[in-house]
Amino acid sequence: MLDALVIGAGPAGLMAAEELARAGRRVVVCEAKASVGRKFLMAGKSGLNVTKDEASARFQAAYGGDWLAPMLAAFGPGEVQAWCRELGQQVFTGSSGRVFPVAMKASPLLRAWLARLADLGVDIRTRWRWDGFEGAGFRFLAPGGVEVLHPAVTVLALGGASWARLGSDGAWVPWLRERGVDVAPWQPANVGFAVNWSPHMTRFFGQPVKGVALCVGGQRERGEFNLSSKGLEGGGIYAVSRGLRDGAGLVLDLMPDVPAAEVVARLARMRVGETAANRLRKLGLSAVAVALMQEFGRGLPLTAVKALPVRLAGPRPLDEAISVAGGVRREAVTQGLELRALPGVFVCGEMLDWEAPTGGYLLTGCWATGRWAGRAAAQVRVA
Incomplete structure (x- = not known):
């Protein structure tokens, strides 16, 4: 034997x-x-x-x-x-x-x-x-x-x-x-999530989103993730994937080191009539973060940089x-x-x-x- x-x-x-x-x-x-x-x-x-x-x-x-x-x-x-x-x-x-x-x-x-x-x-x-x-x-x-x-x-x-x-x-x-x-x-587990992107997001595929906080239910994680043609993936997403898989929504804080009141004050000091994209850039957002605001923040005030809801289409296979x-x-x-x-x-x-x-x-x-x-x-x- x-x-x-x-x-x-x-x-x-x-x-x-x-x-x-x-x-x-x-x-x-x-x-x-x-x-x-x-x-x-x-x-x-x-x-x-x-x-x-x-x-x-x-x-x-x-x-x-x-x-x-x-x-x-x-x-x-x-x-x-x-x-x-x-x-x-x-x-x-x-x-x-x-x-x-x-x-x-x-x-x-x-x-x-x-x-x-x-x-x-x-x-x-x-x-x-x-x-x-x-x-x-x-x-x-x-x-x-x-x-x-x-x-x-x-x-x-x-x-x-x-x-x-x-x-x-x-x-x-x-x-x-x-x-x-x-x-x-x-x-x-530790999986990416699908997103049904608008065509304007194509040029950002492969780029990392850095220096953000990902909020899922009561969980808040600092990290980075990548945009791909399939959706969102990378360490920051993996850290919150359990909550997302179980049905909680994803909210991004694109300026986690700046208090909400300070964001309001900075926006108030900007010239009337400036485009939303220019204002977001002046806040210090990267080009990819601005694109995310344009993708998911339509109809929301620019203060949504502190709590941007992201529309996901479920976990990857x-x-x-x-x-x-x-x-x-x-x-x-x-x-x-x-x-x-x-x-x-x-x-x-x-x-x-x-x-x-x-x-x-x-x-x-x-x-x-x-x-x-x-x-x-x-x-x-x-x-």
């Missing part, structure tokens, strides 16, 4: 494999794609943000509940940074508190990690795609044909349902539901989302992330029903849950 099986070779799965191997288990990792960590490598293309260096309570609050609290307490920002350094990857903290490897890319960290896993005896098999259950076994479509594995313990780290081309396609959901596992429906909400519900697993309906099978990473913003939280959450599941799985005795 196979000792320990991990299905999925992303950050969560590889972390689970490392913990199992450190505990003395003989580990096989099966990955559907031709190489490991594809979404991890993609995330690192613009700078690998491994975590956020901030107080524990504030960091954990970003996950919207207490489910992951013990896992994040055991492997939070400090532990992530130490783990990177152990792999020979020095890190630094940016002005926003985001932590990056000095190399910035994901590939050096992944290469060092895979070398350590090889030293621990972890057997990684690529192009082994899980194809559901066969009796009590796990059926795979492997290079040599169909293979059925019967491990003593299994960790599932199959990702969510966004970026299917990189491996997270959610194909596992019906297989687990058939075995009695409660899986919450998928919803896009699930597969365009950076991450997802939904997945295996908290009630479906034990404290050690073992499936109640499938003893000996553990789950971690984006398969679980948790949600967090970008900025290092997602990757830390995957590592923390993978470590937690791997350690718990290592305690399962071999029959």
Whole structure:
């Protein structure tokens, strides 16, 4: 019988494999794609943000509940940074508190990690795609044909349902539901929102909107976002995407550092008869911010620069989302992330029903849950 099986070779799965191997288990990792960590490598293309260096309570609050609290307490920002350094990857903290490897890319960290896993005896098999259950076994479509594995313990780290081309396609959901596992429906998280633009906005596509505050319900976030032919996207939008997805409206404060009374006073000092565009430019708005006022502020006073309602046409499709909400519900697993309906099978990473913003939280959450599941799985005795 196979000792320990991990299905999925992303950050969560590889972390689970490392913990199992450190505990003395003989580990096989099966990955559907031709190489490991594809979404991890993609995330690192613009700078690998491994975590956020901030107080524990504030960091954990970003996950919207207490489910992951013990896992994040055991492997939070400090532990992530130490783990990177152990792999020979020095890190630094940016002005926003985001932590990056000095190399910035994901590939050096992944290469060092895979070398350590090889030293621990972890057997990684690529192009082994899980194809559901066969009796009590796990059926795979492997290079040599169909293979059925019967491990003593299994960790599932199959990702969510966004970026299917990189491996997270959610194909596992019906297989687990058939075995009695409660899986919450998928919803896009950290996602852009569609806008039905007027033709005059075309020339602003690709431009960033900086130095604004985004207000959604009771949430107010400082950040920037980009205009595209599809709508609005980028970090500022992702930070408020949960509230927008749940039905709250988006209101922009285009001059967050200037009190409303001061805006009124500045407008009053301007010459009568000046065009609205000139007045907005004199207030200090960028060309793209002026365009947004012209797009969404028609019929509103110019003081709407402090509270500009934006007409959105819903979130972009699930597969365009950076991450997802939904997945295996908290009630479906034990404290050690073992499936109640499938003893000996553990789950971690984006398969679980948790949600967090970008900025290092997602990757830390995957590592923390993978470590937690791997350690718990290592305690399962071999029959």
